[in-house]
Amino acid sequence: MAVSRTLAAAFRVRSDDSDDLALQHLKDGNTALPPAVPAPPYRHAAPSGPWPWMDFDVETSSSTTAIDPSWRGYPQNQFGNWTPDQVKRSKMLEKCLLNKSSTIYWMDVLNTGRFAIPDMGGLGSTMVVGNEHEDGFWHVLHGQQRPDNIRVRSIFVDDLTSPVLRMLGTRYNIEPFFFTSSINWIPSRYQEAPIHKEGDHITVTLPFVRTLRKNSRSSRSAPTTPVPLSQSTNSRINTQAAFPMSDGNMLFIDLLAIHMVRGVKTSTIISYHPESTWCRTSAQRLHSLMQLVGGSVYWQKIFDKSQDPTFVFLAILWYALYAWDESFELLYSHVSELESKVLQTNNIELTRELHILQAHLLHYQALLHNFELSVKFLAKTHNPAMDSDDFSDHQRKESKDLMERESENLLSEIDRLEKRRAMLSNRLKNVMDLAFATVNIDDNSQTRKLTEATVRDSAAMKQISYLTMVFLPASFLASVFGMNVAEFNQGALQTLAHYIEVTVSLTLLTIYVVVTLQTHSTFHDRNAPFLRRAVWPALTAWKMMYKPREKAEKDLV
Numbered sequence: 172m173a174v175s176r177t178l179a180a181a182f183r184v185r186s187d188d189s190d191d192l193a194l195q196h197l198k199d200g201n202t203a204l205p206p207a208v209p210a211p212p213y214r215h216a217a218p219s220g221p222w223p224w225m226d227f228d229v230e231t232s233s234s235t236t237a238i239d240p241s242w243r244g245y246p247q248n249q250f251g252n253w254t255p256d257q258v259k260r261s262k263m264l265e266k267c268l269l270n271k272s273s274t275i276y277w278m279d280v281l282n283t284g285r286f287a288i289p290d291m292g293g294l295g296s297t298m299v300v301g302n303e304h305e306d307g308f309w310h311v312l313h314g315q316q317r318p319d320n321i322r323v324r325s326i327f328v329d330d331l332t333s334p335v336l337r338m339l340g341t342r343y344n345i346e347p348f349f350f351t352s353s354i355n356w357i358p359s360r361y362q363e364a365p366i367h368k369e370g371d372h373i374t375v376t377l378p379f380v381r382t383l384r385k386n387s388r389s390s391r392s393a394p395t396t397p398v399p400l401s402q403s404t405n406s407r408i409n410t411q412a413a414f415p416m417s418d419g420n421m422l423f424i425d426l427l428a429i430h431m432v433r434g435v436k437t438s439t440i441i442s443y444h445p446e447s448t449w450c451r452t453s454a455q456r457l458h459s460l461m462q463l464v465g466g467s468v469y470w471q472k473i474f475d476k477s478q479d480p481t482f483v484f485l486a487i488l489w490y491a492l493y494a495w496d497e498s499f500e501l502l503y504s505h506v507s508e509l510e511s512k513v514l515q516t517n518n519i520e521l522t523r524e525l526h527i528l529q530a531h532l533l534h535y536q537a538l539l540h541n542f543e544l545s546v547k548f549l550a551k552t553h554n555p556a557m558d559s560d561d562f563s564d565h566q567r568k569e570s571k572d573l574m575e576r577e578s579e580n581l582l583s584e585i586d587r588l589e590k591r592r593a594m595l596s597n598r599l600k601n602v603m604d605l606a607f608a609t610v611n612i613d614d615n616s617q618t619r620k621l622t623e624a625t626v627r628d629s630a631a632m633k634q635i636s637y638l639t640m641v642f643l644p645a646s647f648l649a650s651v652f653g654m655n656v657a658e659f660n661q662g663a664l665q666t667l668a669h670y671i672e673v674t675v676s677l678t679l680l681t682i683y684v685v686v687t688l689q690t691h692s693t694f695h696d697r698n699a700p701f702l703r704r705a706v707w708p709a710l711t712a713w714k715m716m717y718k719p720r721e722k723a724e725k726d727l728v
Contacts, residue, residue: 205451207412208356208378208424215261216359216376218348223253224261242309242341249340253347261351267333272301275308275335276327276458280483282320284474286465289324291315305334312342317437323480325440325461327454343432343439345372352376353428353443358541360548370434370556373484375545377427378538379491380498383450385419408527410534416505422498422531424538425451427491431484435556438480442487452490460490473577477570478562481554485577488549491542492584499591502532506595510602513609525603532596539592543585550578683708 215224236255238247246253246263258264275298279287288296291311300308317324328335336350344364352359353376365371413423428443444454464470464486473482509528513521557567656670657663686694687704694707703710 205413205423207409210411211355211357213357215355216348216352216357217361218346218363219361223348224257224351226256226260229256242338243334245337245340246347249344250347258347261347261355263347263350263354264333264336266354267331267336270330270332272299272330273332273335274299274329274454276329276454278325278327278458278461279321280323280325280465280474280480282322282478284322284471286462288462300332300335302332302334305338308335309338309342312338319436321437322478323438323440323483325442325458325483327442327444327458329444329454331443331445339441343430343441345430345432345441346374349374349376349428349430349441350443353426353445356424356426356445358538360545362552365555367555368435368559370432370438371552371554372430372432373481373549373552374430375427375484375488375549376429377488377491377542377545378424379427379494379542380422380535380538381425381452381494382497382501383413383421383423385421408530410531414528414531416501417508418504420501422501423450425494427452427487429484429487431480433480433554433556435559435561438556440480440483440487457487457490461487473573477573478566479554479557479570479574481549481574482577485546485549485574485581488542488546488581492581492588495539495542495588496584499588499595502595503591506598506602510598513602513606522603522606525599525606529596529599529603532592532599535592536589536596539585539589543582543589546578546581546585550574550582 214220238244238251240248246258277289277291277296279289281287290296291298298308298311326339328339339345340347340350346363348359348361351357352374356378357376358378359374359376361374363372363374411424413421415421426445428445430441432439442454442457444452444457470486506528509521509525557570652659654667654670655663656665656667658667686692686707690698694711695704
């Protein structure tokens with residue numbers, strides 16, 4: 172009774188979770204716009220990297236701090252190579268400090284293939300774990316014996332706190348890479364601790380694209396109409412941020428972060444959900460959707476035929492495919508609208524929106540590739556627990572064939588999505604070419620008009636030149652006979668010889684000054700100093716005298 176009272180104080184059970192299938196709670200309560208996803212450091216994605224979250228510019232030293240063997244000492248109590256400095260750099264615990272409490276949703280898949288909602292110590296299937304009652308949740312995780320008829324126990328975690336992270340990591344011996352990859356949005360997939368005939372750990376961290384429809388956003392937390400991309404004052408294209416469309420809908424990046432402990436008798440799935448206060452997929456939403464999987468006739472037959480718990484993992488990945496497909500439906504409408512705008516107008520500002528959308532489509536290509544690799548990883552990573560003597564060869568073969576078939580079904584859908592993305596990208600490239608062609612046609616039309624005007628001006632200038640040629644001899648003779656020299660005007664003080672002397676001298680001086688001030692000339696070297704340029708007449712005379720002589724001597728030799 173004392174333990175029950177303690178747990179009741181530690182956990183607050185929501186009254187709406189008494190329903191059989193919480194379909195009415197599929198929409199997240201808080202639909203504020205999500206912030207941009209951080210750029211992932213891929214080198215820290217999996218435990219195969221020998222230097223997790225290390226700074227090579229800083230000399231590392233072994234920690235002398237005593238390690239707490241209880242759950243409070245995680246991750247050092249399970250993974251001694253994770254120093255406090257590495258844990259701090261990964262921000263694994265730092266980002267969890269923002270959450271005051273975690274909400275845990277439980278779901279079981281029984282050996283019969285049926286889905287059930289467990290009653291965890293008489294507290295229901297939903298628990299809110301506050302910092303003041305940490306030991307109560309640890310008692311539920313570690314102290315209670317799991318019934319023998321449970322094939323898979325699924326734990327969906329909203330608003331992960333540091334104590335809950337430490338308890339889950341200690342209880343299920345989870346590599347810190349699962350938490351660091353999830354918290355830092357790093358796509359990853361890996362297997363760890365495989366033991367023949369016993370089991371292993373598998374992890375998939377999968378970013379994917381989801382839609383946020385304008386009618387699902389509350390007027391309190393989101394603007395009614397997104398700002399058009401062409402009006403944005405920020406010239407940087409951020410493919411990690413949400414992508415608003417002209418009809419008010421929006422695409423943003425969501426995350427599936429799943430860790431599975433596979434065993435012979437029972438297995439465990441842990442689903443991490445980041446920032447559930449935003450409109451991203453919450454633990455409550457995925458928990459409700461997975462309950463509906465238990466009601467699917469198709470999947471019920473799979474769970475009846477195979478005892479492999481990996482099929483529950485595979486079913487979760489279908490959620491990402493549904494989100495992708497809905498996103499491409501909205502993108503199709505958006506691209507069609509952009510095409511019509513380009514056909515109706517020749518606004519060059521539309522090219523910015525086209526380039527931004529193309530950048531997002533290229534980013535989506537990488538995300539779809541990660542999705543494909545995750546499904547292939549799940550299909551090819553054999554479950555060592557299925558080699559146990561508890562399963563017959565027929566069961567193993569049937570499970571393997573089922574896994575290959577269902578994985579191929581999902582992969583074919585991903586391939587369809589990639590082809591649709593490529594089609595949208597090609598249509599976008601086509602409309603971009605059309606936009607540039609329209610602008611080029613307008614430019615060519617204006618250039619043709621300018622050319623015609625230039626031709627008309629050239630004809631007028633040619634007529635003026637002809638008139639100048641007619642009057643040029645007469646003007647020259649008038650200038651000569653009008654000179655104030657004794658040869659033409661009696662009593663003049665100057666002669667024609669003086670005029671020629673002054674004219675020739677002034678012309679030579681002008682030539683000297685112009686050549687001296689030029690830095691690039693045939694009379695001196697390129698970028699020659701001023702003093703060298705000042706004596707260019709002497710240097711030119713020397714070259715004229717001695718260069719031919721040197722050339723003749725070389726020819727004789």
